[in-house]
Amino acid sequence: AQSVTQLDSQVPVFEEAPVELRCNYSSSVSVYLFWYVQYPNQGLQLLLKYLSGSTLVESINGFEAEFNKSQTSFHLRKPSVHISDTAEYFCAVSRTTSGTYKYIFGTGTRLKVLA
Amino acid sequence: DADVTQTPRNRITKTGKRIMLECSQTKGHDRMYWYRQDPGLGLRLIYYSFDVKDINKGEISDGYSVSRQAQAKFSLSLESAIPNQTALYFCATSDHDRVKLFFGEGSRLTVL
Numbered sequence: 001a002q003s004v005t006q007l008d009s010q011v012p013v014f015e016e017a018p019v020e021l022r023c024n025y026s027s028s029v030s031v032y033l034f035w036y037v038q039y040p041n042q043g044l045q046l047l048l049k050y051l052s053g054s055t056l057v058e059s060i061n062g063f064e065a066e067f068n069k070s071q072t073s074f075h076l077r078k079p080s081v082h083i084s085d086t087a088e089y090f091c092a093v094s095r096t097t098s099g100t101y102k103y104i105f106g107t108g109t110r111l112k113v114l115a
Numbered sequence: 116d117a118d119v120t121q122t123p124r125n126r127i128t129k130t131g132k133r134i135m136l137e138c139s140q141t142k143g144h145d146r147m148y149w150y151r152q153d154p155g156l157g158l159r160l161i162y163y164s165f166d167v168k169d170i171n172k173g174e175i176s177d178g179y180s181v182s183r184q185a186q187a188k189f190s191l192s193l194e195s196a197i198p199n200q201t202a203l204y205f206c207a208t209s210d211h212d213r214v215k216l217f218f219g220e221g222s223r224l225t226v227l
Contacts, residue, residue, distance in 0.1 A: 009155065032214060043119070043205055043218030044158075051214065090157060094214070103216065107157040 006091055006106035013081055014114050021076040021109045023065075023091030032094040033074040035065055038108075039087045047089070050074065061085075086113045118142045121206050121219035129227050134193040136222045138206030147189040148216070149173075149181060152203040161204075164189055196226040 007022045025031065032051050036044040048059040055067040065076045074091060091106040119140045128134055138147065149161040160173030162181040170181060178200060182190045193200055206219040 004157075006157075034215075036216075041220070043220045044207075044216070045218070046215050049214065103160070105158040107155055 004091055004093055004104050004106040006109050008109050009107065010110045010112065012112045012114060015083055016080045018079050019077065019081050019085075019111065021089050021091075021111065023074045023076065023106060025072050025074065025091075025093045025104075027072065027093065027095060029095060033065075033067055034092040034094065035059075035063070035074070035076050036090045036092060036105075037087050038090065044090060047076075081111070081113050083113050083115060085111060087111060119206055119208055119217055119219035121204075121222045123222060124220065125223045127225045127227065128196055130197055132196050132226075134196050134224065136191045136204055136206075136224070138189045138191070138219060140187050140189075140206075140208045140217075142208055142210070142217060143186075144208040144210045144217070145186065146209045147183065148207040148209070149179075149189070149191045150205045150207060151175065152205060152221070158205065161191065193224075196224075198226045200224065201226045 003026045005024045013019045034049045035047040037047045038044045047063055048057045048065055050057050050067045058064045063076055063078045065074050067074055088108045088110045090108050092103055094103045122137045145166050148163040150158040151161055152158050159175050161175055161179050162173050164170050164183045167183050167186060180192045204222045207216040209216050
C-alpha cells in the first residue's frame with residue numbers, strides 16, 4: 001500500500017535558522033506531491049505542490065520543496081524561519097487509482113520556532 | 116465568511132449518543148470529504164462524495180455514516196458515539212481537477 005513517511009514528529013528551531021522537514025513516499029507510479037500547513041486552531045492550507053515540470057517548487061512565504069524521484073522524497077525547506085512559521089506541516093501524495101484520486105497524508109511534523 | 120464551514124466547532128458528548136457534524140461549502144465544488152485527525156496519526160479519510168448521488172467509504176468508515184443533502188452540504192454522523200471517536204474532524208472539498216483540497220476549520224469532538 002502506498003504510504004507517506006514524515007520522519008520527524010517535532011522539529012524545534014531557533015528564529016532565523018534554516019529548517020528542513022523531511023518527507024518520503026512509496027509509489028511506483030506518478031504522483032502529485034503536496035505540503036499542507038496547519039496553524040493552531042485552524043484547518044489545513046495548501047503550502048505548495050508538485051504536479052509536473054520543475055522539481056523545485058516554492059511558496060509565497062519562503063518555503064520550497066524539491067521532488068526527488070530517485071529518492072522518492074519531497075523535503076520542505078526554509079533558509080530562515082520566523083516565529084509565525086510555528087505550525088504543523090503535513091506532507092501528502094495524491095495518485096489516481098482506477099480513475100479516482102486518493103490522498104494519503106503523512107503523520108505531520110510540528111515545527112516550533114524559538115525566539 | 117469561510118468557504119468551508121463546519122458546525123459545531125466543539126462538542127462534548129457521552130458514550131452512546133448520536134452526533135451529527137455538518138459541513139457546508141460555498142466553493143461550488145462537487146467533491147467533499149470527511150477526515151479524522153488524531154495526534155501522531157495524521158489525517159485519515161472517513162468518507163468521500165464525488166456528487167450528490169455518489170458516496171464512498173474511506174479507510175476508517177466503521178462507526179460513521181454520511182449524508183450528502185445537496186452539492187454544498189455533507190454531514191457526518193456517529194450513530195452511537197464511543198470514546199475512541201474523540202478526535203478532530205475536518206471537512207474538505209476539491210474541484211474537478213482533484214488537485215487541491217480546501218479544508219474547514221475543524222470540529223473537535225470529545226466522547227466521554
